[in-house]
Amino acid sequence: AEAEAAAEAAAALAKVAAAKERAARLAREAAEAEAAAEAAEMAAVRHVAETKRRAEAEAAARMQADDEDEQRRQATSAAGAAAEAELDTKRCSGDAAAVIAAPSQQSLESTSATPPLTFEAAVESPAAEVREAMPALNSAAIAPDAAAPAVEPAETVNPLEDAVAQADAPFASPDASTKEIPSSIFG
Structure with missing residues (x-):
């Protein structure tokens, strides 16, 4: 009976040891699974952070490229407007010069x-x-001026001048060459 009891006790101890070993193995597996889960979680966090950082960098680069394109477009538009204004000025100057010179x-x-x-x-x-x-x-x-007014001689009031004018009258007439000279002039 003692031998049987000892055998049963040994079997029970073996079962207890196997159970402890199985429990330890399960604990190790659980720890390994937890560590793997934590590593996977950290990897996921790192992946999300890296993806976010890369997306932000791409968005910033895209915005910078868009700004540079807009600045280039504005500079090109301003240069075109300045060139058009210069051409208009030269064209106006050329037209004015052509109008003046032609x-x-x-x-x-x-x-x-x-x-x-x-x-x-x-x-x-x-x-x-x-x-x-x-x-x-x-x-x-030769012809007299018809528009000029006729000048009338002033009246003589001096008797001496009147006598001289009467004595000179035969010589002053237009047809004096056809008239005879009065003998009274010679006495």
Whole structure:
């Protein structure tokens, strides 16, 4: 009976030892699983942080590129506007200079219609004009001015001047050459 009891006790101790070993193994597995879970969680956190950082960096780079593109577009637009304004200024200046320098169409037509004068024609033209104007000048010099008012002689109040005028009357008349000189003048 003692041998059986000892055998049973040994079997029970073996079972207890196996149970303890199994429990220790389970504990180790649980710790390993917990450590793996913590590592996976930390890896996930790191991945999320890295992904967020990379997304922020890409967004910042994209915003900077967009700003640089906008600045380049504005600079190109400003340069184009300045070049267009300079061309307009040059075009206006050229048009004004062309208007000032170009002769009128009427002067061009008159110039093209008038034949060029030779030296003989240039000398003869003023002389011909003078010869044509001479008769009119002579007529104007000989003929009395019709528009000029007639000047009436002032009345003589001096008897001596009146007597002298009466004595000179036969010589002063327009047809004095056809009249006889009065003998009373010679006494």
